[in-house]
Amino acid sequence: MSHFLGEFECKLDAKGRLMIPAGLRKQMPEAEKEGLVVNRGFEKHLVIYSRKEWDKIMEDLSKLNQYEEKNRQFIRYFTRGATELSLDAAGRILLPKSLLEYAGASSEVVLASQFNKIELWSKDAYDALLDNEPDNFSKLAEEVMGGAGRRADV
Template sequence: MFTGSHSINMDPKGRMAIPTRIRDALLASCNGRLVLTAHPEERCLLVYPEPQWQEILPQLQALPGMRKASRRIQRLLIGYACPLELDGNGRILVPPTLRSYAGMDKKLMLVGLGNKLELWSEDSWSALLDEPGEEDLPEELQSLVF
């Protein structure tokens, strides 16, 4: 389970080191094999352990092709999907197309969301946190106590 937020740096070649705690969990769960892809609703990237991605991929492929929203989600999630493997130093190389999609430069935020991670540019992450919250919580959240 991936939790927490981690400030990390990306080098000029697009390489970033995965924090040790996250790296250890990835090595244990998927031998360091990941899939990096575009988030369909926000300008950030999704990081899936390969087995998790293999569960989601058939669901994405089964979406109705005649619906514009389905095609958009398929194009973003499947079209940008990039299989990666942690190198010997615990780094991954973020492809230029994905860096461009998410507006990434040197400063990044890696955020755990349970079964996957999000990768944000630090500026986009800060802007997201500064946005006002929705006044009406979805029904599913109304019964939660924080």
């Protein structure tokens, strides 16, 4: 499994198209052929997946017991607005207007790599999120990563 790396400030054009930065495009060579999928994130942002990664997630979701209400609700909310994206000849993707409105993204956005996915945030929302960094980040790291069986070389 490949993991994306980097944080990129980008601009949307008037039609909602986003030029995928060259440094990010190099990390996903299959995107031109297989496409990408975008959907809503858990916070007010969007998440972009490679088609292969999205298919893995769909496989996991298909294993949930759909006779249980909470599972049906989760599937509905998680997949709400999911859209296939294709790169055009210039390396741009056209983001759905409804998803851009959900994320509050108008012109300036940040693409933030998160392991197997890319988060798309409005620049203002992303800056506000990171401005709220905990006073004691090392304490948070200890609580999240310091448990038994965790790597000690970080």
